[in-house]
Amino acid sequence: ESTLLSGGWIPFDSLAHKPHVCARALTAIELVSYWRGVFEANGIPEAQESSEYIVSYVLGAKTFHSLGAGSLSTPLTLEQRQQIQQLSMKRLQRMPVQYVLGEWDFRELTLKMRPPVFIPRPETEDLVSLVLEEALQRSGSPAVIAGHQCPTIVPHPVILEIGCGSGAIALSLLSKLPKSWVIAVDKEEAAVNLTRENAQSAHCFLEPLTLIPETSSWEQLLPWGPVDTIVSNPPYVFHGDMTHLAEEILSYEDLGALDGGNDGMRVIKKILALAPCILKDHGSVFLEVDPRHPEMVENWLQNHPDLSLSVSATHKDFFGKPRFLHIQKHKAGDRINKNSFACPSDHLPGVSC
Numbered sequence: 001e002s003t004l005l006s007g008g009w010i011p012f013d014s015l016a017h018k019p020h021v022c023a024r025a026l027t028a029i030e031l032v033s034y035w036r037g038v039f040e041a042n043g044i045p046e047a048q049e050s051s052e053y054i055v056s057y058v059l060g061a062k063t064f065h066s067l068g069a070g071s072l073s074t075p076l077t078l079e080q081r082q083q084i085q086q087l088s089m090k091r092l093q094r095m096p097v098q099y100v101l102g103e104w105d106f107r108e109l110t111l112k113m114r115p116p117v118f119i120p121r122p123e124t125e126d127l128v129s130l131v132l133e134e135a136l137q138r139s140g141s142p143a144v145i146a147g148h149q150c151p152t153i154v155p156h157p158v159i160l161e162i163g164c165g166s167g168a169i170a171l172s173l174l175s176k177l178p179k180s181w182v183i184a185v186d187k188e189e190a191a192v193n194l195t196r197e198n199a200q201s202a203h204c205f206l207e208p209l210t211l212i213p214e215t216s217s218w219e220q221l222l223p224w225g226p227v228d229t230i231v232s233n234p235p236y237v238f239h240g241d242m243t244h245l246a247e248e249i250l251s252y253e254d255l256g257a258l259d260g261g262n263d264g265m266r267v268i269k270k271i272l273a274l275a276p277c278i279l280k281d282h283g284s285v286f287l288e289v290d291p292r293h294p295e296m297v298e299n300w301l302q303n304h305p306d307l308s309l310s311v312s313a314t315h316k317d318f319f320g321k322p323r324f325l326h327i328q329k330h331k332a333g334d335r336i337n338k339n340s341f342a343c344p345s346d347h348l349p350g351v352s353c
């Protein structure tokens, strides 16, 4: 235990951080500082946060700040230092820290993370809040009306999530709406499998969750309707913006989870075409989108009046950017009938629903 790194591996060329200068077991604070230096010297973004997350994880804590004074000043064992080194090596390969740790928190849940399944982003927590607020309002819950926590009427909506990824949205909804039924779809088998694993770890989520690996057509979804709500954080990055994404994303995440085509609306349009066929009357669609999309979606819906959908609200993210769309099916379409599936979007190019 006389050196910091077993085997004398030197990850970078900084004199100030050569491992041989360290002839004793280091504390958590010293290790964070050491690896921050290594990351910085290698051009790894968020060097301090990355080293804090890795060291905290090995010490069994969520964050560095939650470590007590005792843990911070106790020298780490060789095994702990080796584990930190192994994880840090992955970060040095530009692997996102969420994949390095193999887990990440989303709202109150800790979810398993595995490449290439999309890592849930913090702003998506607000998308979940919007769906929850509406579910409580629709149930007439006093929790919303009076601003208190104890609803006497438990909402039991049927919710369809398109593009479930790791299950972040679907499982968060289930954790807050235990009487709901969530149908979660993803075109990637890896995503469906990870959602299932995350549901299994949370025990009670499997029964009210139906997982559907998507095939080419969304017709397979129709028998699951009518649903109260569709929620989606679809791939919405404009294709032209894809090359500007961080190396971490481009090298590790499924680009099909991000690339929304030339106008970022490839999957958004599909969802909107599906919505009138599968939503109950006055049902809602909640979408996370690019800040350029609210106006584009509004225009697109105006050009497709047969869909009977309109944007009822646009909500901003924590940076003040228009990011979430609430769209409603505003009237019962005579031609839209769950039994006949006479869906107006059959006429839309490239969309089958």
Ligand SMILES: C[S@@+](CC[C@H](N)C(=O)[O-])C[C@H]1O[C@@H](n2cnc3c(N)ncnc32)[C@H](O)[C@@H]1O
Pocket: 118, 119, 120, 121, 124, 162, 163, 164, 165, 166, 167, 168, 169, 185, 186, 187, 188, 191, 214, 233, 234, 235, 236, 254, 256, 257, 258, 267
């Ligand atoms: C931006 S990720 C969102 C994942 C997760 N809902 C979240 O917020 O963390 C988009 C997801 O949609 C899936 N997806 C992309 N195109 C799809 C399609 N046509 N049908 C179903 N899922 C699709 C991707 O595989 C990916 O998991």
